[in-house]
Amino acid sequence: MSAAVPLWVEAITGLLLVASGLFSLTGAVGLIRLKDFFRRMHPATLAYTLGAWCVTLASIVFFSALEARLSLHVWVIIILLAITAPITTILLARAALFRMRRAGEDVPPPLRNGT
């Protein structure tokens, strides 16, 4: 198994994986250290985009080298996350805005026609 993958492929895979881990860790540190909910939404996105991209590219490189053919099925994860992460973010931001307005905190007022 190990002889099938050349060393430079393993180097690229390892580099991408460590980069993904560091992006994810940065996002978590931001999630714990920032003051405000709307500020905390930004670092969490680091794991959804850069972390997922790096680990998916590492997976594609590794499995393509292992099976000696182009193996792109992990791409589905990125497509799924690219569709679902903005929806979740928008819903959560709207919910937070709604709840903060009801609690009387200092947030932007609603527009004239609805939210």
Next chain:
Amino acid sequence: MSPLLSGAIWVTLLCYAIAMTLALVRLLRGPSAQDRVLALDFMYVNSMLAMLALGIRYASDVYFEAALLIALFGFVSSSAMAKFLLRGEVIE
């Protein structure tokens, strides 16, 4: 599997574990409910990334399907909880 790649995967999984622990602190301590939902969503994505890293570690395709399922359930549960925070009910 050379020691280079297995060491890299070890470091990556350690990073994911620390990130999930920090998110768990935010989940338990978060001042408002939306903070908790955000932290839970972050933990879902982190566990999905850990599944993909484990798939590279064991050179197996089964972990990919587990990661896909975790991503799908994470989306459904996070949007359902955001809807619950918005309206007080999930399906109206």
